[in-house]
Every structure is written in C-alpha cells, then in structure tokens.
Amino acid sequence: MIKHIPVLLKEAVELLNCKKGGTYIDCTVGAGGHAERILELTSPDGVVVGIDQDEEILKIAEERLKRFGERIRLMHGNFSDIKGIMKDERADAILFDLGVSSYQLEDKERGFSFMSDAPLDMRMDKKAEITAADIVNKSSERELSEIIFKYGEERFAKRIASFIVKEREGKPVTTTLQLSNIIMRAIPARFHAQNIHPATRTFQALRIAVNRELEILEKSLLNAVDILKPKGRMCVISFHSLEDRIVKRTFQRL
Known part of the structure; x- marks a missing residue:
C-alpha cells in the first residue's frame, strides 16, 4: 500500500482545532494521510467525510482508513459539490489540500509528470471528457498561449504555443x-x-485547465463556508501563487 506523507500535517490539524467528536471534511482526501490523523485526534466518535475525484486513490484511502469503520465516509466527487455531498449536514472544520498529489505524479500512466513518457492525460477524474492531449491538439495557437501564460505564468507562452502548433502539423502531440x-x-x-x-510551468497550466482547478476553487471555498458550524474552521493548503491569490481574495470577502 502507498504510504501518503501528508503536507503540513501538524500545522493543519492544529489550525482545524481537532477535538473528540464532531464532523470534519477532508475535501481532497487523497491517500488518507490528513484524514487518518484527524480521526485519531477526534476518537472515539469524530467523523471524517473524505472527498476525492480520483477513484483510484480513494481505494488506497479506503484500505488505509478501514480500521476506523463507520467514522470514515469516503465520497467520489469534486469538492465543488460539497453542499450536495453533505446535504443538510454541517461541519466543525474543513480541509482543502490543493493541487496534484504525489501518488498522481508517480503514476506514469496518468500523464501528470514530464519525468517519464506516458499518454498526455492529466485528468484527476478519469471519467472527465477532456484530456491534456485534447487541449494541446485542438486549441488554436492563441488559446494555447493564453492557457500557458494564465495558468502557468510562463514568459515563453507564445513561443511554446507556436512550437506546439508546428509540431502537430506533422503529427499529433500525444x-x-x-x-x-x-x-x-x-x-x-x-x-x-x-x-x-x-x-514545469506548461505542465502545470495544462493540468489546471484540464481539471478546471482555479475555475471551481472560489465557488468551492464559499460553499464550504456555508456548511461550517458557528465558530467552525477552514484550512487551505495551496502550492502556487494562482491558488493563493484566489484563497486570500475569497477569505477577504467573508
């Protein structure tokens, strides 16, 4: 079984103010590292709802967390639908750990990494229709340039887009x-x-575009706030400036 090493584990659980009992949501449960620690700290009756759009990684989390029985509820879905997933239930604290997981990067067939050869996929949810190859091969040169610059902050976006278009004139980029x-x-x-x-920056840009990561983030944060109990807490772990700006702007609106 893959052992997920959680990012900022100690800091996250401290900010979430984990206590015995209560309901906690891990919006990006991944392989279950953060959820495992929250369940330990909220024993014997705390409940964690773990959401992830990657069905493969949910299987890993299920195996890792099965010892907690009914205290863990794993849900396949996107955290943008957090209200639909929770229905009328409220949460004491909510965690978002944004971006791609180490598991997804290490799985060569998922196409997230440039370190090994694989199909150009990048879908976190394999049921999603659009892949990175679709964007690379079907977008206009201008559209490609805008995606790479906007989501990757890549200074050579126009040049990269031009080279991609020239390459695909001979054969698809797959x-x-x-x-x-x-x-x-x-x-x-x-x-x-x-x-x-x-x-690095171009791959980040394509991944963000494929999974609509920034498009759904602000809406998801606002939806999460709506289902927090009074004095509830929310912790967001972000990894690049694009995410960070959205998180800060959203929190300032609250």
Whole structure:
C-alpha cells in the first residue's frame, strides 16, 4: 500500500482545532494521510467525510482508513459539490489540500509528470471528457498561449504555443515526453533554470485547465463556508501563487 506523507500535517490539524467528536471534511482526501490523523485526534466518535475525484486513490484511502469503520465516509466527487455531498449536514472544520498529489505524479500512466513518457492525460477524474492531449491538439495557437501564460505564468507562452502548433502539423502531440521535448526546444537554452525543469510551468497550466482547478476553487471555498458550524474552521493548503491569490481574495470577502 502507498504510504501518503501528508503536507503540513501538524500545522493543519492544529489550525482545524481537532477535538473528540464532531464532523470534519477532508475535501481532497487523497491517500488518507490528513484524514487518518484527524480521526485519531477526534476518537472515539469524530467523523471524517473524505472527498476525492480520483477513484483510484480513494481505494488506497479506503484500505488505509478501514480500521476506523463507520467514522470514515469516503465520497467520489469534486469538492465543488460539497453542499450536495453533505446535504443538510454541517461541519466543525474543513480541509482543502490543493493541487496534484504525489501518488498522481508517480503514476506514469496518468500523464501528470514530464519525468517519464506516458499518454498526455492529466485528468484527476478519469471519467472527465477532456484530456491534456485534447487541449494541446485542438486549441488554436492563441488559446494555447493564453492557457500557458494564465495558468502557468510562463514568459515563453507564445513561443511554446507556436512550437506546439508546428509540431502537430506533422503529427499529433500525444505523450508527455513529446510535449516536454517541444517545450525544451521552444525555451532558449540560456533560460533553462537549474532548479526548475523548463516544462514545469506548461505542465502545470495544462493540468489546471484540464481539471478546471482555479475555475471551481472560489465557488468551492464559499460553499464550504456555508456548511461550517458557528465558530467552525477552514484550512487551505495551496502550492502556487494562482491558488493563493484566489484563497486570500475569497477569505477577504467573508
């Protein structure tokens, strides 16, 4: 079984103010690392609702958390539907751990990583219709440039989009390694930073576009606030400035 190492575990559970009893929601339960600790701290009767759109990783969480019995409720879905999932139930605290998980990055066939060759997929929910390959091969050069710049903050977005369009004129761009090589050629060698792979920002941009990550984030945070109990708490772990801006802006509105 994959052992999920939770990000900011100690800090997150402290901010959530986990206590015995109560209802807690892990909106991105992943392999169950945060949920496991919350269940331990809220024993013997605290309940955790774990939501994830990745059915494969939910199976891992189910195995890891089965010792908690009915105290853990795992739900396949997107956290944007948190109100529908919880119905009329309220929560004492809610956790969001945003972005892609280490499990998804390490699963070569999911197409999230440029470190190995795989189909250009990037769907967190395999039932979703649009893949990264669809965006790369069907978008106009301008649309590609806008996606790469907006979601990846990539300074060479126009140049990368141009190189992609030229490549697909000969053959479709269908694998992660093929796309990575295109990006490597598009970005001048003198701008290849030692501490970040040249394809990092473009891959981030495509993943965000495929999964509509930023599009649904603000709505999801507001929906989560609506189902918090009075004096309830919400903790959001973000990994890049695009997410961080949305989180801060949303919290300022509350």
